[in-house]
Amino acid sequence: MPSRSPLDAGAGRPLYEQLRGPLLEGISQGRWKAGEPIPTEAALAAEYAVSIGTVRKAVDALVAGGVLVRMQGKGTFVASHNARRMMFHFFHIVPRERDKTYPEVRTLEFRRDRADAEAARALAIPRDERVIRIRNLLTLAGTPVILDHITLPAELFPGLSEKIFTSRDNTIYHLYQSRYGINVLRTDERLRAVPAAAAQAGILGVAPGSPLLEIRRVAVSFRDRPVEWRISAVNTSAHDYHNRFGKGEAP
C-alpha cells in the first residue's frame, strides 16, 4: 500500500519520530477514536513504507506518553480516560494513612463567563474570551476535602451544559475525551499554601485563615494546547498531595 504522506529518510529527523505526526493526526482528527484499535504494526509498516521495528519504536514513544495502549494478542488502542488511568496520572490527593480512594464530585456552580487576566494567560486565549466556569466540591470517604474552580475555553466545549456536565457517569477528563475529542495528555501544576478564605472555610469545614493547599493547574492536549485551567483548594489536615520523582520503576 502506498504511503499517505511518505516519510523522508533523509530529513534529518529519524523515521520513528516522523511517524509520530501521522499517528497523532489520526487520533486528534478522529480516524481512530478513544478505545479503538489503530492498524496493526505490519499494516502501519506497509502504509508508511518502513520496517516493523521502526513502527514499534514510534508506537513505544506514544505508549510511554500515555497516548496509546498495547494489548498483546489484541492490538494497540487509543488510550481512554477511564477512572483508573485518571486516578493514577492526574489525581494526587491521598488519605494520610489509608489507601487512595475515589472522590465523589458535587457541582456547586456552572456558569458562562469571560476570561479574566489569569485564566486568559493560563489558557493562552485573549482576555474576555468566552469561558465556562465550574465549581466542584470533592468528597473523600464522606469528608469534603477539595474545592475545585474550573475554567474551560467555551470554544472547545460547544454545547456543554450543567446537565451534561453533572450527568456524566465517568471522570471529567473522560467527558472531555468522549464528547469533545479532547485528550488531556499533560498537566502543569503549581502549589502553594494559603490561608482559607471565609467562603472556602465554610464549605470545607475548617476555620477561616487556617492553612489550605492551593493547586493551580493547566491541563494540555496535543500540540501543547491548554484545555483546562483549574484552581483547587485542598484541606490537608488528613490528606496529602503525593508524588514520586525519578521516572524508572524500582531497579
Place this chain on the structure above:
Amino acid sequence: MPSRSPLDAGAGRPLYEQLRGPLLEGISQGRWKAGEPIPTEAALAAEYAVSIGTVRKAVDALVAGGVLVRMQGKGTFVASHNARRMMFHFFHIVPRERDKTYPEVRTLEFRRDRADAEAARALAIPRDERVIRIRNLLTLAGTPVILDHITLPAELFPGLSEKIFTSRDNTIYHLYQSRYGINVLRTDERLRAVPAAAAQAGILGVAPGSPLLEIRRVAVSFRDRPVEWRISAVNTSAHDYHNRFGKGEAP
C-alpha cells in the same frame, strides 16, 4: 568473551530485563563509578552473549531511569549528580514569576541522634538506630524560603561530619554519590499546608501561624533502599512548588 553470569533466555523474563541486574550491580559495587563510561555496547553484547539490540534496550531503560547517560561518539556513562541534573529532577521550588534559580544553603545544625518513630518508618530502619540530623536554611535570590530538616541513617554515611557536609562544593546529592557511592534515583514526596511554628516563622520571616508548605520526602537508591528523610517547610508567599505530569515531551 564468556559471560560473567550468563543470562537465561528461557527464564520467563526477557533478556534485556535480566541485563539490568548486572549493570546495576556493576554501578553500585564500583565496577564503574559515577561519571565513568561503561563498556561499549558491542563489548557488553559479547560479554553477556546477547545481540547489540538487546543491550541497547537494556541501556535504554537505565537511561530513561536516569542511571546512565549516553553521549554519541563517546560512550555511555554512569550518571553523575551535577547541579543541573539535581535542579531538574529533585528541586521543585520556583519563583512565582521569574525563572528557576539555584538555592544558597546555610547549615544551622548538624548533630548525631537516634531515629524517632517517624524517621525510622520513613528510612526503614529500627527505632533508635543511629542517625544524623541536619537543619538547613535555603535562600533564593537573597530571601530565606526553605527550612530543611534532614535525617540520614548514620550507617550509610560513615565519618560524615559537619565540616565535610558544609565544605562540599556541589549539591548534597552529589556528596552522597561521590563520597559514599549512594545514588539517589527516586524521591517520594508528600505535601501539606501547615501553620508556621514560632521557631520556623522567625527563621523564614513570616508571622507565626501563617501557612507554610510542608514537604515530607524520602529519597531512595538502588533496590528501593531509603537513604534520606527530609522535612521541608517552604514559604510560598513568592514561590511555588512546580510540577509536570504526563511523561511524554510535547507531541
Place this chain on the structure above:
DNA sequence: AAGTGGTCTAGACCACTAG
C-alpha cells in the same frame, strides 16, 4: 488455526568524537 503484539537476532549504514 490465524492474527496480534513481544522478544531477539545479525548486520548495514549514518553521525559524531577523538587522535
Place this chain on the structure above:
DNA sequence: TAGTGGTCTAGACCACTTC
C-alpha cells in the same frame, strides 16, 4: 581514520487472544 552510539532493516520465533 578508528571507534562510539544512533538509526533502520528483514526476519525468526514466542506468548497471548480469538474463533
